Amino acid sequence: MKLQPTTAAIGLLFALTCAAANAEPAGPAFPGNEAVRIVNGKRVVEAPPLTAATQRYIKGGGKLPPPSASGEVFMIEGPAGLMECRSVYLSDTGCVPSTLGTTKRSRFWTVKVNGAWLHCESRAASPKCEAATAGVPGGMGTVE
Numbered sequence: 001m002k003l004q005p006t007t008a009a010i011g012l013l014f015a016l017t018c019a020a021a022n023a024e025p026a027g028p029a030f031p032g033n034e035a036v037r038i039v040n041g042k043r044v045v046e047a048p049p050l051t052a053a054t055q056r057y058i059k060g061g062g063k064l065p066p067p068s069a070s071g072e073v074f075m076i077e078g079p080a081g082l083m084e085c086r087s088v089y090l091s092d093t094g095c096v097p098s099t100l101g102t103t104k105r106s107r108f109w110t111v112k113v114n115g116a117w118l119h120c121e122s123r124a125a126s127p128k129c130e131a132a133t134a135g136v137p138g139g140m141g142t143v144e
Contacts (some may be wrong), residue, residue: 028111029075029082029100030123035112036077045077047090048110048117048132054089064094072106074119085110088119088132 028036035046050058064086067073073084075098082098085091088110100107109120110132117132 028077029098030077030109030111030120032113033077033109033111034115043079045079046112047078048076048088048112050089054087064091066094066096070105072108075100075107075109077111 027038035048037044067084067086071086073086074088076083076085076088076090076095078090078095080097082100083090083095084098084100084107085095087094099105107122109123109127111118111120111129113129118129119132120127120129122128
């Protein structure tokens with residue numbers, strides 16, 4: 001038996017495609033990250049704050065290179081989605097789209113939880129986190 005595309009079947013396929021394309025944007029990649037919210041059906045992301053030293057670096061024309069292929073990265077939610085960054089802030093030059101799920105590497109997560117910015121070693125149910133104001137985390141993050 002050969003299946004023949006019918007107008008109804010094509011219409012249903014088109015409707016499902018449109019519904020998927022117009023679906024509500026995804027929430028945060030890190031459970032409980034208050035920096036990512038869905039407001040009126042749109043994904044709204046709050047960027048981590050810049051330190052005074054970082055602000056001076058950027059104002060002085062400093063630009064970060066993208067993360068190395070094998071080094072640790074800081075996972076930060078940005079307006080364009082989950083990013084892998086060379087440092088603890090979003091940067092046009094120092095961040096690239098996430099390779100989570102395709103590339104194993106050491107990752108730290110920069111997230112906002114209970115109103116405070118934290119660096120966490122993993123997305124586990126009880127992640128080990130420290131205050132973002134304490135500086136860059138030491139040691140290795142979780143390899144994901």
